[in-house]
Amino acid sequence: SNSGNLAPRALFPVEGLVPDTDYKPILSGAHDKSVMGVLSGDYDMAAVASDVLERLEERGAVDRHALRVLYQSPLFPTSSFAHAHDLDPALAKKLTACFFAFRFPPEMTAAFNGDERFLPLRYDTAWQAVRDVIAAVGALPD
Template sequence: MPTRPHGTGALAALFAGAMMLAAIPAAAADCPNRGDLDDIFCDSDGDLVADTPTDPGQLRDPSTIVFAYTPVEDPAVYANIFSPFLDYLRECTGRNVVYFNVQSNAAQIEAMRSGRLHVGGFSTGPTGFAVNLAGAVPFAVKGDAEDWQGYNLIMIVRADSAFETLPDLKGARVAHVSPSSNSGNLAPRALFPDEGLTPDVDYEPLFSGKHDQSIMGVNSGDYDAAAVASDVFERMARRGQIDADDFRVIYRSERFPTSSFAYDSRLKPELRDTILACFMDYRYTEDMQREFDGADRFYPVTYQEHWEVVRRVADASGTPFNRTTWERQ
């Protein structure tokens, strides 16, 4: 039977230690509003994300821009997918740009907080922690000229299983992804009880670590069911990693935003504005469009508006995006 991996908790503990060592700027004491942001950040305008520092000594102006994409699946796949975009970003910004392979959400968030990551794509759930703990400012999701791209929480079972509804899974082996995952943990905790299935009461969640590992675990019979993101499931089917006909979807939620693209709030404003303009002017390659369900561009969003449903799910599940929740993981 699958067991819960210890890597996420260990990384969270290391991250918590790094936060304890971080010096709190003198200006933090004068912050008129912080909300859920960590102590080294301020939100004086109330838009729920960290302000750009007013002290020039706190601004970051790196000669090499570091970019990372969420480690939802094989990081090497995304390094190749984003390669043409990074070439474009080098030309557009006039600076060197490198791809940073991150192995976990915790490592990605810690990298931005420490200043080693300047812009990147964060998974839906971890975006909230990146905002509050690392000073990330989400500005885009994948989309097209008409709309932003979303996904659903789905509960999958094998096609040959006897499970037909969520309540049928009481006592079953159900995979969640990781504590910070929206579709893989937070949304199930908030949404499933109204459907007659309560995590930690009707079943003990088994953390797989990644969406693809949950899906493959159902396919192999290690899990009876798994709560995963619909876009990951659909990408794996398109790639031929799974046969969608081997599964059944017994639950589908409302739409959530896909992974956010966010910059470090401490970037020098001139560099930040250049990066934002470069992102918004770019059009995806054919490979990127195939990989990202037909999306062809970065669609502008705000954390305050587009992540409202995600924050609502996190609060309803008792896991708001703050340091206390992070350190419990």
Template sequence: MPSIRRLPLRLAFLALAGCGAAGAHAQDACAYRGDLDAQYCDANRDLVADTPTDPKRLKDPSTLVFAFTPVEDPAIYEKLFRPFMGHLSQCVGKKVVFFPVQSNAAQIEAMRSGRLHIAAFSPGPVNFAVNLSGAVPFAIRGNEQGPVGMNLKMIVRKESAFQKLEDLKGKRIAHTSPSSNSGNLAPRALFPKIGLTPDTDYKVVYSGKHDQSILGVKTGDYDAAPVASDVLQHMTDRGVVKADDFRVLYTSEMFPTDAYAYAYNLEPALQTRIKQCFYDYKVPAEMAKGLGGDRFLPITYQKDWALVRTVAASAGELFTRDAFDKAASGKK
């Protein structure tokens, strides 16, 4: 089964490649950028793009565009975020619109091109968003105990014969997309240590999204799938699947859930207002039930995404344009 994510990735990378001239100019003026793409600079070495010092490069749009990570049907999250969109609009004094995206690549390209100003990125794609799109993570969902996290769960059909990970050798297993943390990078980093190596011990098939992996296991299209626990829980809560549809063969330690980020080149005063509007918001009950967490808590990419970067490094992944190019071409 071909990945539905491949075509959007290719198209997105073509758009990214078109920014080469601007990046070359930025490269001449920047002393240090680490893994960031050529149009960004990281003089303070905090791993995210610096806000431009040239006032001409700063943006103060009349309408702010927000997108939630495309893990499931965007319409579901557009409805959940409707109260927050109203709050954010009133709080910053600007119109705020929800932009439904169908793939991680499309979301990353939209922020890079300047069409997306604020976004929630999935744990793995956060790294690509930071390095290629100038995304600056600043918040995560949480509660009074702290940030809300998620686990990687390897699921199989309840009625299947699979009882342990080793039983999946030689089988067809759905990973979500190349940049996904729980859906691809974490399995590649963690499973070999417990005797199951992706692409060697089993055939990897990219499904495109966590919900498609979950539904694919339920219908028997895939023998198993590593999926994000929060997506599985949301689908169970809404009755899309049942908890007893699946058997969980493996549960990882906790990872951070999606990160909320703004575009690096927004006016500094606007950046400050956006952050404060998030931190001051009391998440209503319906939104909290659908997303998890009743508040937004401050984070930094350097500190709070260290585990995700470590897993990516263990899996041999680099979040550079070259790595994005390989993902776009379907190469590992």
């Protein structure tokens, strides 16, 4: 996980919190399990994706006042769709048109905070924070 594992390893040391020195990283297996582990006292802290925490709050599973946010990272993209750079240009154009013409049904629109459709993004800018984290922890070669 980027936000639950790699990002803390890259971003926390800058804030003075070094993994394996100041704390022992433990993988809970899921962001919601990490939040519940903090609430139950199993963990002192947890790094979780903000959208997961927001969904837990919306469902009434978590009282936000029972938690304290210590650090908030730059936003990371949660997911995206892409095609290969060498895909036949005519097919790429058709796929792109299909995605951007699609409108979400009402239940999806509500789940996506009112967004009704897919939005275009550029890999080089939208995913820069993720690439910076990966480079900082040495997870992948440049």
